Amino acid sequence: MNLLDSVESLKGIGPKTAATLQKFGIKTVRDFLYNLPRDYENYQYYVPIAEIKPGKVVVRGKISNLKNRNTTRRNLTITEGVVTDASGALRVIWFNQKYRVNQFSADKEYLFTGNYEFKNGRYQLTTPSATLAPEIEATSSDLAPIYVAHGSIKSLDYKRLIENSKAIFNEIPDLLPSVPKNTRKNALFDAHFADTPEKAKTARDYLAYEELFELILAAKLNKKENEKLKSDKIPINLDKIKEFVAGLPFELTGAQKKASYEIFRDMEKGVPMNRLLQGDVGSGKTMVAAMAAYEAILGGHQVAFLAPTAILATQHYENIGRTLSKYGVKTALLIGSTKNKDKLKKLIKDGTVNLIVGTHALLTDDTEFSNLGLVIIDEQHRFGVEQRQKLLLKSPEGLAPHLLAMTATPIPRSLQLTIFGDLDVSILNELPKGRQPIETKIVPELEIQEKIYPEIAKTTENGQQVYWICRTIDEDSRIETISVKKRYEKLKQLFPKCKVDFLHGRMKPAEKDGIMGRFAEGEVQILVSTTVVEVGVDVPNASLMIIEDAEGYGLAQLHQLRGRVGRGTVASFCYLITSEGTKPTKRLKELEKSNDGFHLAEVDLSIRGPGEIYGALQHGALDLRIATLADTKLIHKAGEDVNAFLENPDNMLKYKELMASIARYQQITTLN
Ligand code: ADP
Ligand code: MG
Numbered sequence: 001m002n003l004l005d006s007v008e009s010l011k012g013i014g015p016k017t018a019a020t021l022q023k024f025g026i027k028t029v030r031d032f033l034y035n036l037p038r039d040y041e042n043y044q045y046y047v048p049i050a051e052i053k054p055g056k057v058v059v060r061g062k063i064s065n066l067k068n069r070n071t072t073r074r075n076l077t078i079t080e081g082v083v084t085d086a087s088g089a090l091r092v093i094w095f096n097q098k099y100r101v102n103q104f105s106a107d108k109e110y111l112f113t114g115n116y117e118f119k120n121g122r123y124q125l126t127t128p129s130a131t132l133a134p135e136i137e138a139t140s141s142d143l144a145p146i147y148v149a150h151g152s153i154k155s156l157d158y159k160r161l162i163e164n165s166k167a168i169f170n171e172i173p174d175l176l177p178s179v180p181k182n183t184r185k186n187a188l189f190d191a192h193f194a195d196t197p198e199k200a201k202t203a204r205d206y207l208a209y210e211e212l213f214e215l216i217l218a219a220k221l222n223k224k225e226n227e228k229l230k231s232d233k234i235p236i237n238l239d240k241i242k243e244f245v246a247g248l249p250f251e252l253t254g255a256q257k258k259a260s261y262e263i264f265r266d267m268e269k270g271v272p273m274n275r276l277l278q279g280d281v282g283s284g285k286t287m288v289a290a291m292a293a294y295e296a297i298l299g300g301h302q303v304a305f306l307a308p309t310a311i312l313a314t315q316h317y318e319n320i321g322r323t324l325s326k327y328g329v330k331t332a333l334l335i336g337s338t339k340n341k342d343k344l345k346k347l348i349k350d351g352t353v354n355l356i357v358g359t360h361a362l363l364t365d366d367t368e369f370s371n372l373g374l375v376i377i378d379e380q381h382r383f384g385v386e387q388r389q390k391l392l393l394k395s396p397e398g399l400a401p402h403l404l405a406m407t408a409t410p411i412p413r414s415l416q417l418t419i420f421g422d423l424d425v426s427i428l429n430e431l432p433k434g435r436q437p438i439e440t441k442i443v444p445e446l447e448i449q450e451k452i453y454p455e456i457a458k459t460t461e462n463g464q465q466v467y468w469i470c471r472t473i474d475e476d477s478r479i480e481t482i483s484v485k486k487r488y489e490k491l492k493q494l495f496p497k498c499k500v501d502f503l504h505g506r507m508k509p510a511e512k513d514g515i516m517g518r519f520a521e522g523e524v525q526i527l528v529s530t531t532v533v534e535v536g537v538d539v540p541n542a543s544l545m546i547i548e549d550a551e552g553y554g555l556a557q558l559h560q561l562r563g564r565v566g567r568g569t570v571a572s573f574c575y576l577i578t579s580e581g582t583k584p585t586k587r588l589k590e591l592e593k594s595n596d597g598f599h600l601a602e603v604d605l606s607i608r609g610p611g612e613i614y615g616a617l618q619h620g621a622l623d624l625r626i627a628t629l630a631d632t633k634l635i636h637k638a639g640e641d642v643n644a645f646l647e648n649p650d651n652m653l654k655y656k657e658l659m660a661s662i663a664r665y666q667q668i669t670t671l672n
Helices: 015-023 029-034 098-102 133-139 155-164 166-171 184-193 197-228 238-246 254-267 285-298 310-325 341-349 385-392 413-419 445-461 484-494 509-520 555-562 586-593 597-608 632-647 650-654 656-661 663-669
Strands: 039-042 055-070 077-084 089-095 110-119 122-132 143-146 274-279 302-306 331-334 355-358 372-378 402-407 424-428 439-444 465-469 500-503 526-529 542-547 573-578
Touching: 029 184, 039 197, 055 089, 055 098, 055 122, 077 098, 089 110, 122 133, 143 155, 155 166, 166 184, 184 197, 197 413, 197 632, 197 656, 238 285, 254 274, 254 285, 254 402, 254 424, 274 285, 285 302, 285 310, 285 372, 285 402, 285 424, 302 310, 310 331, 310 355, 310 509, 331 341, 413 632, 439 445, 439 586, 445 465, 445 542, 445 573, 484 500, 484 526, 500 509, 542 555, 555 586, 555 597, 573 586, 586 597, 650 656, 656 663
Parallel strands: 089 122, 274 402, 274 424, 302 355, 302 372, 331 355, 372 402, 439 573, 465 526, 465 542, 500 526, 542 573
Antiparallel strands: 039 143, 055 077, 055 110, 077 089, 110 122
16 A cells, blocks of 8 residues: 555545545545544533533433524524433434434434533534434444545545455555654554544644644755745845835834835845734835835836735735835736726736736736736735745745735744744734724623613714624524525614725625725724625724624634724724623633733633644644644644754665654645
8 A cells, every 4th residue: 555546546446436525636546544533522422411511512312392493683594403312302403404304213322522502592412413323333333533524435435445455554664764652554543444533642642743744854855945045136225215215204113124124134135035024904015025125126127916805905906006106016906897908917027017916816927027026915824835836936036035924923933933843934023103002802792782882872973983793694594594695684674874884705806895995984984794894905094893793703813803803993893792692701801901912822822731623823834624723732843853863864765754754734825
């Protein structure tokens, strides 16, 4: 067996199954084995209904009294039933899953796994998964792995496929130099077949370590590779930059000065800059980018500035374009809806345009540059690897452009060095003068009318604007929540004097831009939206942010959303609405206390603790599948071990599979 063979070489996987798996990125035996369970169900530990406590639970019983009803308030179909075991009975509830009424036989026993919670005045088991008890118990004595569904291949199917391949685990060679206490084959085996939660955790820790080792090794090797590349040297033009800074309507923060100086120093070196600018929301990253761009243009180069959405690209184009045009810089915007693209592309190709701001539309093969020297990427994690690579291929022969990536997702300082071994990092940890801190408060759903509506009235009467964030666009079958559309209708009714509008990710880009544009112009006072407003849009006149069902978001995301307000000079407020029956989490309380994104990132790490399967803190330059940034100890250990590994040059030749395997990370983290 070779780990790089096609999955089709495995017993029990025919061409059809292989094709389905391949569609989901599972191409090789390795991919197949490393597709670990998303979670494990502990059916052994189902509890008697009489002893059940709030939280995630498993119960085993028969179900009766099933019926569907419609709610008018939220326009949901609710399926209700009663689960009974020897000790008692329990109400279960599903949303918009009508088929549930016909799913069950009254005389059979099922295992129900779901959240037991207090809602609307009573206890209930919400949207449980349900499986015939004997069926599960026959296939798994203890711990049952749950796999993410891959099209028609559902969790139980994947489990069967893995079981069919049990024999090959024995042949798996270790990937890394000796790691204490475990082997790769044991870890992989236990990740799929562990019979206790402890074993599963040990296995995952091993594999997380392996993943981190690869990632960090790739990062360190990237740095070495990068140092071999050449870029044009861009001399520091202090006089012009001073003139530019003096012309700004505000004073730069110390952090902005320091970051721009670090960038200038990088660009004068002749080796491509590979720098990440991390700054909390509102810290003024764009101005630093503008200075970098100006500097490169003064040195005779073109600059490409990529933003993740057309709205943001347009905003950057207007801001930076306006600021730099005074100094003779020619700026152009290239997005999907740009007219006369061919004409513009000619001007880019012949070098007439100095700064091109755009979205993915910038990346098509027919956009050619005359002398691309600097690439700036805003919110880099929104771009795929291939797209970044494409841009980097557009500079003159033999030269790599300098690269500046910007992000508002703070990586905890404690991890930065290890994780970003290949990137230089500048940090904006200071807010511009005159900013008022955002006041944050947790408000239970039941108090919306009494506490929130008056705030909206006050804010809009003062000529300020409001964001209201909802979790779903329409009604969702899994979570009971008020959607964007519902909330929009409601607010429109309640505030007839205001212009209310809504925004979500399923709208066409042009439609989104139109609405966001009207909000930015102040024509819309209240904007109801999903988290699409999360990235970057700057509307300083918005001073009130309401986040409904706040307990459903990660800390980083809440902080990011909150950063949409507090960008002007008036006091701003953020209300975190918790839904009925939930207690404010530690996360929300921390958010109430602090406005500092870096501090919150550290807190987030400590709250989560290692081992949690959680993706919200993932970062663009990272593609962690098993490990998370919360695995601090593992990260540090892997960092030390990589250093030891690199001290012996023979290792590079000796660990062939490892070196081949990290190539995929090198693709991701190599920015040049
Ligand atoms: P972010 O870091 O979130 O991208 P922006 O670059 O959008 O932040 O800046 C937020 C706002 O602050 C913008 O309106 C910008 O013009 C303004 N700004 C930037 N730097 C300063 C400064 N030093 N003093 C005052 N305002 C500033
Ligand atoms: Mg920004």
